[in-house]
Amino acid sequence: MPRNTHAIIDLDALAYNFKAMSALAPTSKQVIVIKANAYGNGAVAVALALQHKAQMFAVAFLDEVYELRDAGITQPILVLQGPHQEQECEQTDLLNVVWMLSAQHQLNWLQSWLHRSFSQESKKRTRHWLKFDTGMHRLGLMPEDYSLLKQQHPELFSHDVVIATHLSAADEPGKNSIEVQLKRFEAMIGKDQNPLSIANSAANIHLLPARQSWNRMGISLFGSSPFENDSVKPDLKPVMQLMSTVIALRVIAKGESVGYGDTWVAEKETVLATVGIGYGDGYPRHAPIGTPAIIEQHTAHLVGRVSMDMLIFDVTGFKDVKIGSKVELWGCNLPINTVAKHVGTIGYELMTRVSQRVPRVYLRG
Numbered sequence: 001m002p003r004n005t006h007a008i009i010d011l012d013a014l015a016y017n018f019k020a021m022s023a024l025a026p027t028s029k030q031v032i033v034i035k036a037n038a039y040g041n042g043a044v045a046v047a048l049a050l051q052h053k054a055q056m057f058a059v060a061f062l063d064e065v066y067e068l069r070d071a072g073i074t075q076p077i078l079v080l081q082g083p084h085q086e087q088e089c090e091q092t093d094l095l096n097v098v099w100m101l102s103a104q105h106q107l108n109w110l111q112s113w114l115h116r117s118f119s120q121e122s123k124k125r126t127r128h129w130l131k132f133d134t135g136m137h138r139l140g141l142m143p144e145d146y147s148l149l150k151q152q153h154p155e156l157f158s159h160d161v162v163i164a165t166h167l168s169a170a171d172e173p174g175k176n177s178i179e180v181q182l183k184r185f186e187a188m189i190g191k192d193q194n195p196l197s198i199a200n201s202a203a204n205i206h207l208l209p210a211r212q213s214w215n216r217m218g219i220s221l222f223g224s225s226p227f228e229n230d231s232v233k234p235d236l237k238p239v240m241q242l243m244s245t246v247i248a249l250r251v252i253a254k255g256e257s258v259g260y261g262d263t264w265v266a267e268k269e270t271v272l273a274t275v276g277i278g279y280g281d282g283y284p285r286h287a288p289i290g291t292p293a294i295i296e297q298h299t300a301h302l303v304g305r306v307s308m309d310m311l312i313f314d315v316t317g318f319k320d321v322k323i324g325s326k327v328e329l330w331g332c333n334l335p336i337n338t339v340a341k342h343v344g345t346i347g348y349e350l351m352t353r354v355s356q357r358v359p360r361v362y363l364r365g
């Protein structure tokens with residue numbers, strides 16, 4: 001019997017989420033963010049599933065573009081970090097990418113490519129966005145340099161260039177920095193009529209002024225709420241279900257310990273189920289004792305340390321648990337954010353870290 005550990009990816013749920021998120025901002029266009037292998041869900045499969053609805057995809061850096069082009073995806077792809085090397089600019093037309101430029105050296109690279117390029121196509125079509133740092137302080141040109149940059153690079157500031165920024169706390173409604181960043185952005189743009197892009201998933205859900213010409217949506221499409229607390233509950237369906245099975249069962253006596261380092265000791269006679277997934281599959285090694293999973297409709301709790309290929313759950317009293325019983329590590333019956341809270345991380349990280357060793361099984365219809 002082969003190991004039955006896999007991630008079910010529900011493409012109907014993906015389409016549902018895209019529709020729900022787009023409906024929130026009917027006058028905006030949507031960039032579908034599929035960096036990091038579509039947050040672990042499979043960039044090619046996700047892009048193919050949404051290609052007829054998509055106006056633009058986004059990835060973090062150029063290397064993430066190739067597999068999408070090889071798979072026949074034709075929409076423009078926004079490269080969120082811009083070029084890492086000047087030579088990457090040569091690929092602009094060939095790969096139909098749109099660069100998010102966020103630093104002076106990138107402006108220089110693209111401008112010199114435009115001057116060198118003989119392609120009339122590239123001169124006609126705008127091949128970049130401009131990103132400004134309104135307070136996240138990670139990437140972006142500085143708002144106070146806006147006017148000077150515009151004078152220095154008039155051809156990079158044409159009226160159709162999208163001007164973008166990224167909010168540092170869109171997932172914490174009411175936080176002061178949201179207002180501060182929006183005000184800085186607005187003041188910087190002044191009377192300019194360029195299309196704008198501010199919102200990620202969280203901002204698109206709760207922040208009306210952030211919904212502009214283009215919204216950039218990632219996590220919400222995969223059905224995980226971007227909000228850590230439940231004050232905002234978006235209507236989303238989980239896309240990824242991480243599944244495994246029980247591969248061994250035993251009863252241990254009171255006083256026996258479990259797993260590496262003997263970190264958990266049975267206070268009474270205990271039934272243990274060993275499950276065929278571990279940190280080699282991307283399940284977090286620091287998941288603490290008590291982290292839940294669903295086994296045969298029961299909520300079972302993790303005992304002992306996470307190993308590379310296995311987890312151990314206390315299934316005492318769950319009479320129907322047997323070898324081969326299905327185990328849901330997260331998904332429809334156990335929200336990924338619940339697991340994330342136990343582990344001290346966010347749904348984004350859990351999803352993204354599911355490793356290559358776990359086959360993705362795509363569901364549709």
Ligand SMILES: *Cc1c(COP(=O)(O)O)cnc(C)c1O
Binds near residue numbers: 166199201219226
């Ligand atoms: C990843 C990313 C997004 C998408 O964010 P979500 O919270 O997943 O919706 C948007 N904009 C930028 C610049 C990003 O890096």
